[in-house]
Amino acid sequence: MNFSVILLALTVVTGVLWCLDKFVWAPKRLASAKERAQKFQEDNRDAIDRGVISVIGEGQSLFTRTAKQPLWLEYTAGLFPVILAVFIFRSFIIEPFRIPSGSMLPTLHVGDFIAVNKYEYGLRFPVFNFEITRGEDPKRGDIIVFKYPLDKNVDFIKRVIGLPGDEIRFVDKKLYINGQLQNTQADGTFFDEESYTELKQFTENLDGVTHKILENPNVPSLARPVNGHNGLDQCLYNMGDLVCRVPEGHYFVMGDNRDNSADSRFWGFVPREDIVGRTFFIWMNFGDLSRIGSVK
Numbered sequence: 001m002n003f004s005v006i007l008l009a010l011t012v013v014t015g016v017l018w019c020l021d022k023f024v025w026a027p028k029r030l031a032s033a034k035e036r037a038q039k040f041q042e043d044n045r046d047a048i049d050r051g052v053i054s055v056i057g058e059g060q061s062l063f064t065r066t067a068k069q070p071l072w073l074e075y076t077a078g079l080f081p082v083i084l085a086v087f088i089f090r091s092f093i094i095e096p097f098r099i100p101s102g103s104m105l106p107t108l109h110v111g112d113f114i115a116v117n118k119y120e121y122g123l124r125f126p127v128f129n130f131e132i133t134r135g136e137d138p139k140r141g142d143i144i145v146f147k148y149p150l151d152k153n154v155d156f157i158k159r160v161i162g163l164p165g166d167e168i169r170f171v172d173k174k175l176y177i178n179g180q181l182q183n184t185q186a187d188g189t190f191f192d193e194e195s196y197t198e199l200k201q202f203t204e205n206l207d208g209v210t211h212k213i214l215e216n217p218n219v220p221s222l223a224r225p226v227n228g229h230n231g232l233d234q235c236l237y238n239m240g241d242l243v244c245r246v247p248e249g250h251y252f253v254m255g256d257n258r259d260n261s262a263d264s265r266f267w268g269f270v271p272r273e274d275i276v277g278r279t280f281f282i283w284m285n286f287g288d289l290s291r292i293g294s295v296k
Contacts, residue, residue: 002153004091004126011087017077021069033066091126092118095277097145097155103255103262104157106190106201106212107143112291113284114157116145116277129273138163138251138275140177141209143295146253147274150228150267155276158263161206162244162252170265171241173221173258175204182206190214195260211296216259223265230268244269251275 069078090096099112108114122135138144138160148154162168162177169176176182184202191198192214199214221240225232235244242265246252250269255261264270285291 002127007083007087007090008127010083011080014076014080014083017073018080021073021077025073026069029067029069033064036066087126090118092123094118095145096283097157097279099157102192102194103257103260104143104159105192105199105214105257105260107159107256107295108157108279108282109285109288109291110194111285111287112282114279114295115281115283116279118277120278121272121275124273131273138272138278139207139209141206141211143279144251144253144270145276145279146270147276149230149270149274150226152274157279158253158255158261158270159206159211160251161254161264162246164246164248164250166246166252168244168246168252168264169242170221170223173215175254177206184213187212192257199257199259209296212256214257214259219259222259225268226266228267232268234269249273 095116095118097114097116099108099110099114102110119133120136121138123132124130125132140160140163142160143157144160145155145157148156161175167176167178169179174181183205187201187203189198190201190212197216197218199216202213202215204211204213223240223242224237225235229235231244231247231250234247235242244252244264247269249272251272252264253270254263254265279295281294282291
């Protein structure tokens with residue numbers, strides 16, 4: 001089950017129990033504790049008058065015991081403030097993710113734990129995904145996490161290449177945006193330890209966002225539609241090349257590891273409402289602590 005669903009359910013259930021306890025059950029426990037404590041004092045005075053002192057030692061903490069929150073409520077309603085704080089932080093401020101594949105090499109490595117800004121593009125209520133605030137629009141070059149168009153239960157991460165209305169051409173591994181060839185400079189090689197392959201590395205500039213991309217010289221230009229493609233009427237494919245017009249409210253995304261990335265070249269466009277947030281920081285990589293830092 002999706003963790004967002006579980007967290008929302010826990011927040012609702014513990015919140016309901018917290019409200020019931022605070023406004024219904026706790027006042028009743030308090031009233032009952034006062035009543036029992038008062039009766040104890042009366043019985044104790046009678047016992048003292050009769051010369052019986054054994055009652056004096058009984059029920060010294062009667063009020064505390066009676067008014068105390070039951071154990072099952074401590075572990076449900078008692079945890080509500082903590083669960084609520086986690087829900088708000090994860091849903092509306094920052095959400096952590098772990099990079100599972102090499103599609104964003106060399107920018108993001110397998111095992112990187114990243115932080116994703118959830119409010120920059122506007123707030124959306126988790127699970128139901130309705131818009132709360134609009135926020136800024138994604139920019140070309142941003143690295144975004146989004147719901148995979150072919151399976152909304154899966155989160156993907158790619159770089160924004162095309163904005164609404166852009167014409168994207170990917171021809172012989174060359175990227176053109178609105179007819180302009182995007183500037184790339186050779187930048188040595190990169191050894192992919194997972195595939196044990198030496199890849200060509202380039203520096204690419206997208207509207208001032210400079211970053212590294214990789215190409216595999218042994219792989220031909222690949223761009224072909226798969227089942228479920230959500231924008232075939234906006235794209236033309238020809239022998240591994242493509243031309244697409246990005247629809248309004250959608251984005252064209254690609255992985256930095258250009259020949260090892262399932263992205264918009266294959267399944268289409270990312271609707272704005274499916275964008276989770278913008279990646280901005282690597283906060284941990286247990287295999288390489290030098291990876292910690294900001295993300296370009």
